[in-house]
Amino acid sequence: MKQISRFSHFGELSDKDYFRIALSVDCVIFGFEDGELKVLVIKCNIKEYKGLWSLLGDLVKPDEDLDTASYRILKERTGLDDVYLEQVQTFGQVGRHPAGRVITTAYFSLVNIKDHQLKLSDNELHWHPVNEIAEMAFDHMEILKGCLERLREKVIDHPVVFNLLPKKFSLRELQSLYEAILNIKLDRRNFRKKFFMMDWLIDLEELEEDVPHRPGKLYKFNQAKFGRKTKKVS
Amino acid sequence: MKQISRFSHFGELSDKDYFRIALSVDCVIFGFEDGELKVLVIKCNIKEYKGLWSLLGDLVKPDEDLDTASYRILKERTGLDDVYLEQVQTFGQVGRHPAGRVITTAYFSLVNIKDHQLKLSDNELHWHPVNEIAEMAFDHMEILKGCLERLREKVIDHPVVFNLLPKKFSLRELQSLYEAILNIKLDRRNFRKKFFMMDWLIDLEELEEDVPHRPGKLYKFNQAKFGRKTKKVS
DNA sequence: TTCAAATGTGTATTTTTAACACATTATTAC
DNA sequence: GTAATAATGTGTTAAAAATACACATTTGAA
Structure with a gap:
């Protein structure tokens, strides 16, 4: 209760209000190819999840907004600027990342695969059919499912799918x-x-x-x- | 790009992957009384927002899940256990909190006001009609609006309003x-x-x-x- | 020239949603 | 106890939206 009060009512955050926590964003980047919905994934190299697919994400920088961070990832990974991006959910389970306490905010985005084919080849990036993924690293399967569900709700009322097409x-x-x-x-x-x-x-x-x-x-x-x-x- | 790689692929987080960031949850606690939708708020005492209403929130603890933290706040503030709670959105604007970098995940919850009237009196808590709030501390107005919008979408298809009634x-x-x-x-x-x-x-x-x-x-x-x-x- | 495969088009049916009025019951005031 | 008040309880009709459904046309390929 003391901590609540300090936090809600009084001035600066004290040292013990901080702890070793890292904040990341993960992007579920959807694409459409060969009649299939696909998601951009990368092979995971950390030992706990060796060989599994993982989503594209990165730590948020100290002076960076969440939305900005996810735009940055998209830009870095796909070369695309003007993409549809929507925040979906934040995953903060204590044990979700083996490296420590990492909280991640999930975004989904919609891109036209054809627009950035070139950037893919020299990378370990891969467009994988959403329906054919059964397992992923970390809690990324859960994140993917959450984002897919949100996408499904979204397309019913909102004209967003055009971002997936030429x-x-x-x-x-x-x-x-x-x-x-x-x-x-x-x-x-x-x-x-x-x-x-x-x-x-x-x-x-x-x-x-x-x-x-x-x-x-x-x-x-x-x-x-x-x-x-x-x-x-x- | 190096940072992405380290984070996504290799072992532990290094010191510079952390920064002084605090993580909080804020609860938009809805109630229903006198034919009005109300929200549980508290007077804000920090100088920047003196006298304005703010939502109920607290820092997340190092070993605490996000959902757990929001349940804890609800329990502490309303005494209620078995409440409806749904994560809505995470707000991470760099300058959103004057005390430092604080990222907050917003939840809305639905409680029956009558169930915990007793706990209110000795506190600065207050049930305020949602329609009559025009300004709040921090970005809490934005949070409230986001949660209200989510609630409106929710009640159309899902039987959740019963949590607000006896x-x-x-x-x-x-x-x-x-x-x-x-x-x-x-x-x-x-x-x-x-x-x-x-x-x-x-x-x-x-x-x-x-x-x-x-x-x-x-x-x-x-x-x-x-x-x-x-x-x-x- | 023929075949295969996809385009383009309209109507009937069903389901869902929206609009709408009056008799009934309990309480309150006289 | 009688009348006035105020809310409950109940069905039908019309409009709109969603669904089911079949055939002629056009182009490319064989």
Whole structure:
């Protein structure tokens, strides 16, 4: 109770208010490729979790905001600037990291895989199908699940999936993306009807190329209608 | 980049991976009284925010999980054990706390005000109508807004509001609670119909007492249908 | 030229949500 | 005890949203 009082009411933090704690952010970076939802992971080298996949994360710096830290990681890892990023949950279990007390705040982000293919090769980074991951290092499986669930809730009401697609895309690609995220089959006619009604799409009057079948029309996201990408749409 | 590698891949955290950071949790404790949604606040005594309301929070202990810390605060402040608690968001802006770098994880909780009236008197705690708070200490206004928004989303699909009511309640009380949370008027007939359809309620075959009008039937929450209070219902 | 595969399109049905009014019951005031 | 007050309790109709469903068209490939 004394500690509460000191903390809530009176001046500076005293030495014993601090302890050896590290703060990190972990990014669940989603991508979409070959009809599958994928997540960017890296092989874990610490002995406790040798060989398992882990998420991309880093310690937060003393003078760095949480959001800034996660943007930094994304930039460093994917080279991408203008990505969708959303804080999901903070994981603070005492024993979650073998190296000590590390609290991590999880973010999910949505990127178009094609936009940064080049950066991947010389690295141990890897796009892994979300559905095919059963085990990860640390509590990263739990983090991944939490972020996936949040993504699923999000896409139902909010136009965020466009961050996973190239600028121009067909309705088939869009539908297949929703099916991959939600893990369900959708009716093509109802899907199209709904999207046209919502007015989220702009018809580019162009056709797909290099597809082994009748090409579909290409669309782009009606961004003007929603303002900044990362802003929540009500 | 070196720091990323050390952190992600190799053994122990080195000294420079730590910095003077304090971790806290803040609880937005909601209650319902006199037809209003209220939040439990305390007068802030630090000079920068003298006289403003602040949320109830405390530093997390070195060996304490985040969830445990927020339960502890609730227990200390309200005397209540079995409360609904949900993590909402972590606030880590560099300058958010005048005493130093303090990162806080916000939780909201739902309690029945009547259950712990006694504990309040000798304290500076105060139940304040949510709608009448315009300014708070620190970034607590932002935290409150975030939690309120989360609560609003939550109550639409999930049976959590019962935590704000006494064991026995009338449909009028229940509806008035929804109206207070969502800040809208609801149609009484549709409201009742919906609740009976959802099968969330058990008719206690009792009537209200001490009401200055025709008493309504009393109900209790159909808890058996949903398992643990704090568990998410899909 | 034919085949395969995906595009593009509309209607009927069901379900959900929203709007809406009056008789009944208990309390209170006279 | 009678009348006034105030809230309870109850169904139907209309509108909107979600779902189910089939066939002709276009292009690429064989």
